[in-house]
Amino acid sequence: MNSFRHRHTSVLGLPALVLLITAAGCSSADDSASAAVPSPGAKAAKLCQNLDKVLPAKVDGERREDPSPASALTAGWGDDPAIILRCGVVRPPKMIDPKVAEGRDPDAVAGGVEGVKWLMEKQDGGGYRFTTASRRAYVEVTVGQGRDSSSVLIDLAPAIKKAIPAGVADLTVSN
Structure with missing residues (x-):
């Protein structure tokens, strides 16, 4: 029974x-949003961990809500669409494209905001991907359509300048 x-x-x-x-x-x-976790070499990974410690609690008025899976190499703010930061990414091919440097690529532009140089690439769906240039680790920030990209980059610039020194990025990728 x-x-x-x-x-x-x-x-x-x-x-x-x-x-x-x-x-x-x-x-x-x-x-929460999701983000692929980069696999940088040891030097870039250490810089990215330092960046994670100094990132702002708010970006573009949105509070920090990290994407999954949790990692010191990724961060996020807000939703719909989320602002996603990935540190230790590989150098984007457009970064060394002469058409970008000469201003002849309509989908990619090089520029600077608050002392941080960026490569800006248009994404499908109307958003943008920004990748730092002339820093010892590449930091990628995706900003979806409808967000103020300049506000995002202005909010992130102090942390990037503090944690990721100017120079040539470590191109090693860990296994």
Whole structure:
């Protein structure tokens, strides 16, 4: 008889478990953005960890909400669309494209904001990807359509200048 009651309880518990899993899947904690974690060499990884410690709590008026999976190499702010920072990324091919340097590439522009040089690339969907130039580690920031890109870069510049020194990036990638 105990065996029957146990099966009966398990069957009744199954719909409740499904409901609980479904509700958990819809929670705000699960609404965070995701970002691929870069695999920089040891020198760049150390710089990126230092950057993570000095990043602002707010960017473009949005509070920090890091993407998943959690990593000291990624950070995020806001949502819809989220501002995503990835540190230790590989050098973008456009960074050494002569058309960009000469201003002849309509989808990529080089420039600077608050003492940090950036490569700006248009993304599908209307957003932009910015990658630092002339720093010892490449930092990539994606800004979705509808966000004020200049405000984002102005807010991030002090932390980048503090943690990522000017110079030539370490092009080593860890395995």
